[in-house]
Amino acid sequence: MVFPPLDRALKEWPAAIAALANGDSILLLRKGGIQEPQGQFWPATTAVWLLPSIEHQQPEALRVPAEAIAHEVPEQLELSVWAEISQAIPLPAHFPLTDLSASTVWTTAFLEQRRHWKPEQPLWLLVLRTYRVPESRSLAWQASYRGCRSWITLAEPLSRQDSEPVLSDRAFADQWQAIAEILQRGGLTLDGLPTAAHAAD
Structure with missing residues (x-):
């Protein structure tokens, strides 16, 4: 498949x-920053480079070894992963987060904290094919990349030539199926969303 340059x-x-890059997760759970357009997070694009940032990073919020936590971002970035946002789902205010937390790098306590910030706005679940x-x-x-906002326009489009998916179609479908089951157990109706079988087509 040919992918055009992306900015x-x-x-x-x-x-x-x-x-995401290692295939350990296909999820992000986001609320956005105070400088988002119109003041709220909104998944307005379907393909993005994943740009490392340590703004507001809280080591205690991460379920990863301490040595795996970056404490600075180099001035010269080396981007090697991008993602298609295959699903963007606003979660209900009281949706249980414990099982979803296990599919991410974040603790349940941090995700609850993220949800309760700006409680009038939903916590978004993003399913990414990386x-x-x-x-x-x-x-x-x-x-221009700094600030409390999620979406960035890069100085120039970067080539995605010869990109390869991190996960096979089957492996991605299996992870999506597990997430879909968590969402359904939490009472979320998935009518209109693709099933895992469709994801593997």
Whole structure:
């Protein structure tokens, strides 16, 4: 498949990007920052580079070894993973988060904290199909990438040539099936969303 160059990016903590890049997770749970357009998080694009950021990172919020937590981001970034956002689902206010937490790098306590910030806005569940490029794309960190916002337009589009999915169709479908079952147990109706079988087609 041919993927055109891409200049959109989603800022995320390095530990979460690593889990996506390793195939350990296909989920992000996001609320957005105070500088989002219209003041709220909204998944307005379907493909993004995953841009490491440590803004507001809380080591105690992560279920990963301490040595796996990045404490700085280099001025010269090397981007090697991007993702298709295959689902963007606003979670109900009282949806149980414990089982979803186990599919992410975050603790349940942190996800509850994230949900209760701006309680009038939903916590978004993003299902991502992550891809790797064979050679990382160099990108100089710019002041315009800073700030409490999720979505970034890069200084120039970066090539996605020869990208390969991190997970096979079957492996991705299996993870999505497990997540869909968690959502259904929590009372979320998935009418209109693709099943795992469709995801593997």
